[in-house]
Amino acid sequence: MNIFELSGLLFIGSLIAGFLGSLTGLGGGVVIVPLLTLGFGVDIRYAIGASLISVIATSSGAAAAYVREGFSNIRVGMFLEIATTIGAIAGAVVAAYLKLSWIAIVFGLVLLYSAYESVRSRTDLLGPTQPDRIASLLRLDGSFPTSQGMQPYRVTNVPAGFSLMFTAGVLSGVLGIGSGAVKVLAMDRAMKLPFKVSTTTSNFMIGVTAAASAGVYLNRGYIDPGLAMPVMLGVLGGSLTGARFLAGAKVKVLRIVFSIVVALLGLEMMYNGFVGKFVQ
């Protein structure tokens, strides 16, 4: 196989990953690293670099559509980006010193968690009614459009959310993914933001978080143009197409199938990490 053929295959693989990722809400970036390492034998460092680039592309590409709906909370997003960018830079720096087999094992665990998080049923619990001191100080409370007009909501547990966001940033920097599942965990479960607000705000933040670690990866020489080109264009094209399909598609079955695939990839990453397939 020469570079031309490899680029074609990578483009098609990334296109499918981006399409399924945006249709199911898991994000295309999450399967890029397993696709490149397990499928094409690419070194995991190059794979993480290419994945980060695709994550920035999808986040920024999708944001334009989200913004119109008015769900995201820019203050919550911006405040928490302090935590995610510090985490992302720290993660990108630490990644250079971690054993590759460890990175693969952590990656597998995160894939398993992401798969679980995507099939878990979610219902908006009744949010807090009492104002939270820190949230009020930071003016984090907001409102979002519903069928019954604008619905105000309150934010709580800011320190817990901030710490979880730091973790999401570290994972993003080490693994080259958007860490959407952890971001939603922080806003959805800890800070009790309504589901739609946390999802769209998370998407908004993913690009900024990934950009913070991408700078470190680029400077360190982990981003290869020949790999990044087909992966970025493929994932971007796939996710934009997926977003267009989303309106009319019945995604429940698809999401379960894709989650199983993601979980299996997670197990395979862990297995390969344990048997030492990823060596320096």
Added chain:
Amino acid sequence: MKAPAPAMSDKRAEEIIGILLRTGVTIAAIVVFAAGIPYLIQHGSAKPDYHIFQSEPNHLRHISGIVKSSIALDPAAIIQLGILILIATPVARVAFSVFAFAEERDWMYVVVTLIVLALLLFSLSATNL
């Protein structure tokens, strides 16, 4: 004191951010695609060696080198330039938010946003992390 009806509402700011992000991604994708064709003509028939990790050469990893080699029309460097534009897109979004919050006289969030911007610029420019 409450600010007198800000010219820049959250909603309007978000709309501009949406356009900014889409424009940045579109330009980046066009640059990467346009450089990808000559790149594949140049390197397409070579055997890939991505299973062996070696750091990218200096002219493909630092901003100054990427810009210099792009002017010399090196396709690999122009792909990296497109990637730089892509990385710069969320940075530009944060930079714009500084102005949007300043318009609203929301000084606390001007500071919050400046911290995020400083972290991003640090990670892009620090060459020895």
